[in-house]
Amino acid sequence: MRQIDGLNVKFDISQMIKICDLISFDGPLLSHYMNKKGENYLFKWVDTDNSYNRWLFFRVDLAELQNYINKKRTLYDLLTNCNDGFAYFVDIDAEIGYHNLCILSVENIDTDYLPEVDSMYEFIPSDGLNLDSFSQKYNSGILEFRITGEQVHYGSIPLSKFAPIIPKIEEIRKELAGKYIKQRKKQFTITDKEKKGAIGKTLALETQYEVIYALAGSFRLILRPVGQQTQLPDTISFADEFAEEMVGLFNAGFNKELLETYISKYNKNLIKKYNDFILYLFDNKLGLDIKWANNNSKQDYKQKIKVTETVSILKNLSDFQYNDNEEIKYKGRFFAINTRSGSYSFESTEGDDFKSSGFFDAKIKSLIFQISFNKEYDVIIERQTSEKVGEKEKIKDTLESYIENEEKIELDDN
Amino acid sequence: MNILKRFKFQEDIDELTNNGILLPCLSSPVDLDGYRFAFESENINNHKPVYKQDPKRLVSAQENNKLTTSGYALSCFENDSKAILSYESICKIIKLFPKTAGDSLFYGKLIAEDGLVTDFSTSGHYDLYEYNDFEPSLRFLFKEKLR
Numbered sequence: 001m002r003q004i005d006g007l008n009v010k011f012d013i014s015q016m017i018k019i020c021d022l023i024s025f026d027g028p029l030l031s032h033y034m035n036k037k038g039e040n041y042l043f044k045w046v047d048t049d050n051s052y053n054r055w056l057f058f059r060v061d062l063a064e065l066q067n068y069i070n071k072k073r074t075l076y077d078l079l080t081n082c083n084d085g086f087a088y089f090v091d092i093d094a095e096i097g098y099h100n101l102c103i104l105s106v107e108n109i110d111t112d113y114l115p116e117v118d119s120m121y122e123f124i125p126s127d128g129l130n131l132d133s134f135s136q137k138y139n140s141g142i143l144e145f146r147i148t149g150e151q152v153h154y155g156s157i158p159l160s161k162f163a164p165i166i167p168k169i170e171e172i173r174k175e176l177a178g179k180y181i182k183q184r185k186k187q188f189t190i191t192d193k194e195k196k197g198a199i200g201k202t203l204a205l206e207t208q209y210e211v212i213y214a215l216a217g218s219f220r221l222i223l224r225p226v227g228q229q230t231q232l233p234d235t236i237s238f239a240d241e242f243a244e245e246m247v248g249l250f251n252a253g254f255n256k257e258l259l260e261t262y263i264s265k266y267n268k269n270l271i272k273k274y275n276d277f278i279l280y281l282f283d284n285k286l287g288l289d290i291k292w293a294n295n296n297s298k299q300d301y302k303q304k305i306k307v308t309e310t311v312s313i314l315k316n317l318s319d320f321q322y323n324d325n326e327e328i329k330y331k332g333r334f335f336a337i338n339t340r341s342g343s344y345s346f347e348s349t350e351g352d353d354f355k356s357s358g359f360f361d362a363k364i365k366s367l368i369f370q371i372s373f374n375k376e377y378d379v380i381i382e383r384q385t386s387e388k389v390g391e392k393e394k395i396k397d398t399l400e401s402y403i404e405n406e407e408k409i410e411l412d413d414n
Numbered sequence: 415m416n417i418l419k420r421f422k423f424q425e426d427i428d429e430l431t432n433n434g435i436l437l438p439c440l441s442s443p444v445d446l447d448g449y450r451f452a453f454e455s456e457n458i459n460n461h462k463p464v465y466k467q468d469p470k471r472l473v474s475a476q477e478n479n480k481l482t483t484s485g486y487a488l489s490c491f492e493n494d495s496k497a498i499l500s501y502e503s504i505c506k507i508i509k510l511f512p513k514t515a516g517d518s519l520f521y522g523k524l525i526a527e528d529g530l531v532t533d534f535s536t537s538g539h540y541d542l543y544e545y546n547d548f549e550p551s552l553r554f555l556f557k558e559k560l561r
Contacts, residue, residue: 092473130477
């Protein structure tokens with residue numbers, strides 16, 4: 001390898017977080033990294049011998065990096081005009097040990113280590129983000145949403161496309177969290193109110209997220225749980241469990257049986273919100289990767305939804321019909337009856353807006369001529385609710401029984 | 415897949431798959447053209463998968479913990495023009511790329527006994543997961559010097 005007459009410096013490369021491999025062939029050749037302060041660096045492989053691989057790296061503005069990826073600038077231009085005016089070199093051995101770390105003015109870089117003058121970007125970035133690094137840094141599980149698709153560039157997305165995504169994700173999280181917390185609380189047999197309250201609080205915090213980074217590599221949101229549950233190594237936390245449910249939901253769309261499991265475990269609202277979100281991705285030609293990594297518990301969950309896959313998820317969801325039967329008891333009066341067809345209209349006199357229209361049950365249909373419009377009745381109605389995902393709810397009411405209330409009621413003028 | 419056959423780096427691949435890393439979709443090659451880069455002269459890293467080369471081309475130990483099965487496979491291209499195009503594009507950015515990938519193009523026709531292959535990428539690249547008894551230096555023969 002060439003002799004480098006640079007100035008020896010200290011630089012903690014081990015703390016750098018890889019965002020993306022911009023060029024790789026049998027391993028990385030040009031990679032985007034970020035340091036603790038959020039500064040961006042490009043690592044470019046330049047040379048090798050029997051003991052080391054040599055890398056050149058330099059600080060770069062994200063906007064400049066985007067210009068390079070969008071073919072507006074060459075890598076040669078980026079490097080030779082970099083803000084710092086110098087680049088770092090490091091020789092890395094087989095055990096990932098760092099040697100001969102130095103800085104060198106860009107004018108003194110060996111031409112073999114520089115790109116060609118017309119070094120335009122002609123590659124496809126590959127996902128190289130190491131969530132474990134974030135997890136290690138924050139000593140916490142990390143959740144990543146990576147948005148891909150039309151008009152999503154390296155680290156940028158139109159605000160009009162991005163803005164609706166956040167509330168949709170949050171709605172899904174809220175629905176999941178509410179039920180998850182209830183179910184999880186039930187599993188504890190603690191009677192002590194204080195301890196029970198503490199568990200509830202921990203669960204609430206472990207199922208809420210805060211954004212810690214918006215990153216390049218398509219467009220990524222990096223989140224971590226608000227709560228920081230003390231975690232022993234290799235034990236699964238509430239946050240891990242909840243993230244598994246969250247990632248699992250995005251996987252469930254591909255499989256009707258899994259979808260059924262989620263529906264029976266959670267509720268129709270969750271599936272509605274999920275449908276809304278997938279529909280949004282479909283309408284806007286977007287894809288989504290969701291990942292969770294926790295370095296403490298060694299838990300790792302991920303699911304990818306490609307732009308082209310949203311349509312099959314929507315189809316699975318549209319095949320799903322939510323059915324519910326409930327018995328409703330009310331006090332009120334009839335305001336319309338058709339003795340031939342057996343249909344009725346009924347309204348509550350209990351001070352609420354309850355109304356029901358439907359048919360009398362066949363068993364009592366012959367008795368309905370006895371019903372008076374100026375009397376009050378206690379009724380039992382069987383309500384069948386059915387709803388296809390993405391369509392309006394359908395309600396079918398059947399009046400099962402009515403008992404006359406002794407008091408006569410005053411009819412409104414209307 | 416021939417269940418009696420084992421991959422050449424089966425233990426390394428098993429270690430990854432036991433940790434949840436998935437193998438890609440693989441199929442048997444039938445007289446499949448394979449073009450790959452290697453060194454014309456004797457070289458310790460010739461026809462070795464990237465993770466078996468010494469030293470490995472990685473920047474951080476975290477990357478070392480996130481290996482994929484692809485690193486235990488041989489990179490090939492479906493035709494020579496796509497292989498050369500890819501080579502030249504990389505050389506524009508990384509002038510000494512031939513020092514790590516090889517200075518020449520080699521060619522071989524792959525058959526089912528050699529191993530299993532992935533689908534082609536848009537650049538014509540695919541991976542060959544070699545079977546235990548496959549000898550790449552006998553299959554891939556020198557075609558032309560690239561640099």
